[in-house]
Amino acid sequence: MAKSKSEETPLMLQHKAIKDKYPDAVLLFRVGDFYETFNEDAVIASRVLGIVLTKRANGSASYVDLAGFPHHSLDTYLHKLVKAGHRVAVCDQLEDPKTVKGIVKRGVTEMVTPGVAVNDKLLENTSNNFLAAVHFGADITGVSFLDISTGEFIIAEGSTEYVDKLLQSFRPAEVVFARQQQKHFKATFGSRFYTYNLDEWIFTSTYAEEILLKHFQTHSLKGFGVDGMDTAIIAAGATLHYLKDTEHPNLQHITRLQRISQEDFLWMDRFTVRNLELLNSSVENGHTLLKVLDNTVTPMGARLLKRWLVFPLRDIAPINERLDTVAFFIKEAELSKTLTHHLKLTGDLERLVSKIPLRKINPREVMQLAHSLEQVQAVQELLSKSDNDYLLRLNEKLDPCAPILNKILNEVMENPPVLVNKGGVIREGVNAELDELRGIATKGKDFLLQIQQKESEATGIPSLKIAFNNVFGYYLEVTNTHKNKVPDTWIRKQTLANAERYITPELKEYEEKITGAEDKILTLETRLFDELLAALQPFIEPVQRNAQAFAQLDCLLCFAQNAVQYKYRRPVITDGYQLDIREGRHPVIEKGLPAGEAYVANDIQLNKDNQQIIILTGPNMSGKSALLRQTALITLMAHMGSFVPATSAEIGLTDKIFTRVGASDNLSGGESTFMVEMNETASIINTITSRSLVILDEIGRGTSTYDGISIAWSIVEYLHDMTTHRPKTLFATHYHELNELENKHERVKNFHITNMESGNKIIFLRKLAPGGSRHSFGIHVARMAGMPPELIERANEVLANLEEKHIDTSLQKNIKNIATPTQKLQLNIFDAHSDTFQQIRDKLGAVDINRLTPVEALLKLSEIKEMIN
Incomplete structure (x- = not known):
């Protein structure tokens, strides 16, 4: 049976009315010295905070779940709730309970979400805490980033790929978007962010401009250099709306709107930021x-x-x-x-x-x-x-803001307390009334000591002392040994095991003077401190x-x-297209080496005239990937304005760095390792220029050997011949067959990482040398990894058997006979003149790759294979 309103207590009716306004937040409801949570909020608080869940009566024959904590622990518990991903509404008492009869007026004074946190315990000193807003336009996407804790307000717009990169770079704590765009947002950016959706009307040009102009108190946004950035401005307007909606009306520290333009910065897509381990390591507690x-x-x-x-x-x-x-x-x-x-x-x-x-x-x-x-x-x-x-x-x-600096130094105590209501904040001489009240309080306490001394002498009680508590104020305490000496005029207030406590009319009179002065002091100091904060605003x-x-x-x-x-050196940045690094080192790996061990440095030269592409081969674990990454990192550091880990570095101005290093399945998106690999590589190939640096590591390894070699081969040829640009490229591979490309293309050069065999062991020398390598030494690496001896022995037998059948030699012979294609603007996978291949093209054209599951993809491939057969 549902309980009626009349059955609920006035307190719970008040709670219900406030909770209805914030249904998706945990409501911390101030009751006396505690913050209480009720019903479903209490269950959440109990679980997240580890506090006791109880029940309390709520009117006639009904109970509510209850969990609470002392008000002074708010910062600690608020931090835990927000970190656990909850929105929290802090509801405070808006009146002094002492002055109110009946229910105390309450209201939400602050809404805390991951993106609008200002509490020090919720923030990291070295990281921004951005609230982002995303708005999808017809052809362009707008985004804004606002850190309420620093006042930074940044906007940008561009392709969804560009916005995706910005989201990864800024790593916002929370992202808001229009409710109708929720599916689109998830399909585009995945589930990597804490998100919240808002009503559609908030994401309109008219409303955005209105709220921004009102905030900045300007007639237009031209002064911020954001003209024409309509989708970004809409996102910015939604950001400000969200702050006001979460009870943050005082935003005077957000003083300007900055724009980020893609043309101003060296471009790295989100795969590159991840692959180069700029911000996050692929291993736990690894260096970045x-x-x-x-x-x-x-x-x-x-x-x-x-x-x-x-x-x-x-x-x-x-x-x-x-x-x-x-x-x-x-x-x-x-x-x-x-x-x-x-x-x-x-x-x-x-x-x-x-x-x-x-x-x-x-x-x-x-x-x-x-x-x-x-x-x-x-x-x-x-x-x-x-x-x-x-x-x-x-x-x-x-x-130095001399006026306000001097004002603070002249008005605030050198070591003030954290809380204003503790007193002792304002210096002597700032306010005459404050000084007078302090004199009363100080002299009053001195007079209390005189009372103690006088009564001790009059009664002959040597151990008499005066103390204070919140229950009955100042009192005289007498041990049981001397209680027979207490005069009849003293009024007993409390009996303890070893003593008794008394008050006197004289004591109460001075108590009123002292406490009255102390209350006035706190009120006055609070007012003076507020006036100081107002003076700080400009x-x-x-x-x-x-x-x-x-x-x-x-x-x-x-x-x-x-x-x-x-021991970094200054790089030379030029207008040219060359990359010439002498004795380059990997800054992260070098830092992690054991004491006394030196990093093996290497030279790298790339240019668009005679050494545009390097095919890099060498054993597993020999250092190919490290060499690739260090080339990209040195280029990146130079463009930051930093010296670099090399004896010298001449670096042609670079507009983009792309890396395709490593691979992993995107299971949630229904994509295999190979599909992820191809998507990322396609993104690179479609956006490169002559000023780009392209780092490719083991492209094609996610599919069969022959498919992988074919794709890797075609990619190298495309980068060399079939584009209008000549991007500097490092291509590490286990496909030694690609070494043949050096004989077919003038700007492709083979290099390998050297090694030395000693008996059954391989020693990695980690030095770059011209020419290709013919062995991967995979079995040696397996032995180093601790594979069972019998497994290693069997692997050697199988390898010998395969080599005896000349599989590699046969493949190499076929590859040598492959004719170099004539220059085309685009790679054609299928011959358009073949009816069968035309049918295959039509079948593939009808496939929606984004909706295809791995199983459906395999079935499609099976159908195509049947058609070819």
């Missing part, structure tokens, strides 16, 4: 390029370095500016050391200043902000003496500029330190 390079000393520097890593520059002038500055810091070692010292003393300026409009900054953080501005002052003086153009321009952006933007300048300074000092510590 970010971990190796990140020796920054400020949180904003660490966040910017990550941005530079996934968005390397594509313009020679700014790249050389960074390289010049790194060289300057290496030369001026003492200046670098002093600057680094000042940066270390700086707090997280971006996040500190963002807490001001949110009213989340505490007195201790305000003082930290002041000390950080003192470091700005010191750095400004140092940089003003520099002769480096980049540093002088950076110095012009610095502003300085938000200059402090943000300081943070951005310090972040750039931190990254360049970090590059200089890395160059000295890891």
Whole structure:
């Protein structure tokens, strides 16, 4: 039987009304000193937080599930709920219960989701916490990224592939999109993100422009350089709407809208970011390029370095500016050391200043902000003496904000408490009334000591003491030994095992004076602190500029330190198309080597005239993949403006780096290893230019040997002859038959990783040498991996048997007879003049690959095979 409204308590009726407004959030409902959760929220809280689930009465003959925790533990439990993927609505008491008769007014003061977290426990110092919004237009997709904790607001638009790359690079904590686009979003970007959908009307040009103009208080968005970016602007509008919808109205720290243009940065698709292990390692706790390079000393520097890593520059002038500055810091070692010292003393300026409009900054953080501005002052003086153009321009952006710096230092205690309501925040001399009240409170406490001394002498009780508790205020405590000496005028308040507690009229009179003064002190200090925060508001933007300048300074000092510590050298960036790396090393593998072991360096030369493509062969585990990756990483680091792990590097300006390294099944998408491999390779081939660097590792290994060789062969020929571009290409393979390509194509060169055989063992020398290798040494690797001896022995027998039948020789002979195709604009898989092949073309044309399951694909292949037979 359903319970009626009359059966529910007033408290639960109030809870129900608020919960109805936030049905998809866990509602933390403040009741006295506790945050309570009820019904399904209580079940979730109990499971996630590990707190006790109980039941309580709710009117006549009904019960509700209940789970709660003390209000002072909010930060800890809020962190756990959000990290577990829950939206949380914090409902507070909006009135003082002491002044209200009946039910206390309550309301949601904050909605916390993964993408709008501002609590320090929910954030990582070295990472942004972006909320993203995606809007699919007719031909173009718009995206925005907003970090409410730093005020950064970025928009971009382009193909879904470009937006996919941005999503992987920014790694948002939460993505919002229109409810009707939910299936499209999942089909395009998968299930990698925490998502939330909004009403369709929010994603309109009119509404987006209205909400953005109102926020920035401008007449147009032209000043932000985002004209014509309609889909991106719609996404940005949805982002702001979501913030306001989640009870975040104070966003004055979001002061500008930035655009990211694909043409400004070296392009890497999401496969390349993954394959090069820039941000994440393929093994647990493995090294990444970010971990190796990140020796920054400020949180904003660490966040910017990550941005530079996934968005390397594509313009020679700014790249050389960074390289010049790194060289300057290496030369001026003492200046670098002093600057680094000042940066270390700086707090997280971006996040500190963002807490001001949110009213989340505490007195201790305000003082930290002041000390950080003192470091700005010191750095400004140092940089003003520099002769480096980049540093002088950076110095012009610095502003110590002297008025507010002095105001904080003059008004706030040197070591204030974290909470304003603890008192002791405002300095003496700031407010006359406050000083007077403090005098009353201090003198009152002194007078209490006089009362204690006077009563002790009058009664002859030497152990008499005055203390305080929240139940009956100040009291006199007498041990049982002396309780017979207590005068009749004292009023007994509490009996303990070894003592008794009393109050007197005189004690109560001074208690009222003291507590009255203390209450007024807290109220006044809170008001003065709020006035200070209001005075800080106009300085938000200059402090943000300081943070951005310090972040750039931190990254360049970090590059200089890395160059000295890891023996990196300055690369030369040219307008040409060549890549000439001498004694290059893999920065990540080198860092992980045991002490005393040196990395085997190698030279790589690629150009569009006579060595455009290198076919790289060699044994398993010999270092082919490391050589491929280090070439890409050195090119990437150079475009970041960093020195590189090589004795010298001449690098032609590169617009794109593509890698096809390793493979794994996309089971959720119904794609095999080979399909994933072909999709990624097709993406590369369709977008390369002459300035691209292409890294291919073991293409074609996901299918049969002959199919794999045919595909790999065709790809090399296509890259060499059948495009209008000549991308620099490194192609590592186990298909030694591809060595024959060197004889057929002038810009294809064979190289191999050297090794030495000693008895039954193979020693990897890891040195690059001209010419192709004829052996993979797979069985040797199997032995090293610990395969059973009898299995290895049998493998050698089978290998000898196969070699005796000249399978490899026969295949090689056939390949030598393959004629080089005449130049075409496009590869044709089937001969259009054959009726059978035309039927096959028609059958394949009718197949929707995106909806094809692996089993259906096998059946289709079987049908086609029958047609050929």
